[in-house]
Amino acid sequence: MTVRAADRQRSGWVFGIGAYGMWGLFPAFFPLLKPAGAVEILAHRIVWSAAFLAIVVVLVRRVADLRAITARTWGLLAIASALISANWAIYVYAVNNGHVVDAALGYFINPLVTVLLGLLVFRERLAGAQWVALAVAVGGVVVLTWQLGAPPYIGLGLALSFALYGAVKKVVPVDPRVSVGVEAGLATPFALGYLVFLQHDGTGTFLGSGAGHSVLLIVAGVLTALPLLLFAAAAQRLALVTMGLLFYLTPVMQLSWGIAVGGEPMPPARWVGFGLIWVALAIFTADSVLRSRARRNVRRDVHGGALDQPATAPDDRGGTS
Numbered sequence: 559m560t561v562r563a564a565d566r567q568r569s570g571w572v573f574g575i576g577a578y579g580m581w582g583l584f585p586a587f588f589p590l591l592k593p594a595g596a597v598e599i600l601a602h603r604i605v606w607s608a609a610f611l612a613i614v615v616v617l618v619r620r621v622a623d624l625r626a627i628t629a630r631t632w633g634l635l636a637i638a639s640a641l642i643s644a645n646w647a648i649y650v651y652a653v654n655n656g657h658v659v660d661a662a663l664g665y666f667i668n669p670l671v672t673v674l675l676g677l678l679v680f681r682e683r684l685a686g687a688q689w690v691a692l693a694v695a696v697g698g699v700v701v702l703t704w705q706l707g708a709p710p711y712i713g714l715g716l717a718l719s720f721a722l723y724g725a726v727k728k729v730v731p732v733d734p735r736v737s738v739g740v741e742a743g744l745a746t747p748f749a750l751g752y753l754v755f756l757q758h759d760g761t762g763t764f765l766g767s768g769a770g771h772s773v774l775l776i777v778a779g780v781l782t783a784l785p786l787l788l789f790a791a792a793a794q795r796l797a798l799v800t801m802g803l804l805f806y807l808t809p810v811m812q813l814s815w816g817i818a819v820g821g822e823p824m825p826p827a828r829w830v831g832f833g834l835i836w837v838a839l840a841i842f843t844a845d846s847v848l849r850s851r852a853r854r855n856v857r858r859d860v861h862g863g864a865l866d867q868p869a870t871a872p873d874d875r876g877g878t879s
Contacts, residue, residue: 567795567796571792573792574800576785576792577785577789578808581785582808582811582812584879586819589654590774591654591771591778593767598752598753598756598764599650600749601750601753602749603646604746605749606779606782607738607779610779611735611743611783614739615736615739627740634726635737637726640745641719642720646782648716648719649879656822657712657822658822661812664715664717665716665809666713666809666836667698667713667714667717670839671718671721673691675724680728685845685849691839691841698835701827701834702828734786735790802843813832
């Protein structure tokens with residue numbers, strides 16, 4: 559590996575850890591936004607992230623990309639906007655209502671739901687180990703359903719909304735900085751309308767809970783967009799398998815916060831359910847690493863040298879709330 563490639567990989571690790579670490583710390587941040595409710599917080603995340611990303615798009619000189627977006631792509635971006643907004647809303651509700659562990663479950667099972675969508679929607683083929691991982695994961699969800707007395711709606715809602723979002727983004731041929739900005743921009747009129755209604759109704763908190771609260775709501779938008787930008791930078795520099803492994807940093811931090819700080823209950827059956835999910839992830843991750851090494855060995859044989867392939871293009875499918 560050349561010195562330049564090594565520097566790019568090191569910076570990729572910094573960007574990746576920064577992105578996933580910020581997402582992992584969100585359970586500590588969103589409770590600071592009370593007394594704002596989940597929907598009001600969602601609206602501010604949309605409005606202020608759209609404003610922040612608009613500035614970014616101008617600074618990186620990508621405004622011309624907007625004119626190149628086709629009608630079909632606009633439609634796909636509208637669907638992506640609805641899905642990511644739903645994901646954000648579920649996540650904020652979970653964090654601010656004592657369900658951080660359930661949110662962590664959603665992001666633990668998200669890669670497996672993505673694999674399932676690949677099988678059902680994109681007709682991708684699964685290897686034997688991947689089938690085993692999915693079967694074990696389903697067993698974990700069954701145990702959690704039995705323990706809760708109902709399906710884990712928050713975890714499943716987060717996993718499904720983000721997996722569907724990733725499936726849509728898989729076919730969107732737009733720079734991630736532009737696409738995420740467009741997604742926030744498409745939702746902004748609805749978010750602004752809701753915020754105006756709240757202020758007119760006297761139930762909004764932006765102007766009536768002090769300057770510090772107003773600043774935190776604005777910062778929520780910036781913190782929504784910034785990890786996505788860090789992720790895009792990391793994806794340009796690191797192998798996809800590395801990005802996949804880093805992904806688990808977020809739910810591990812969320813789970814730790816929910817148990818250690820939030821004091822959320824973890825009865826034995828819940829540990830069993832999570833344990834099955836972790837076994838499924840271990841099988842899936844080991845299979846992915848082995849396949850990546852095999853492909854790298856083939857490329858080494860063909861090109862006569864070791865290769866460390868980064869992701870081919872920046873992508874925001876591995877992001878979270």
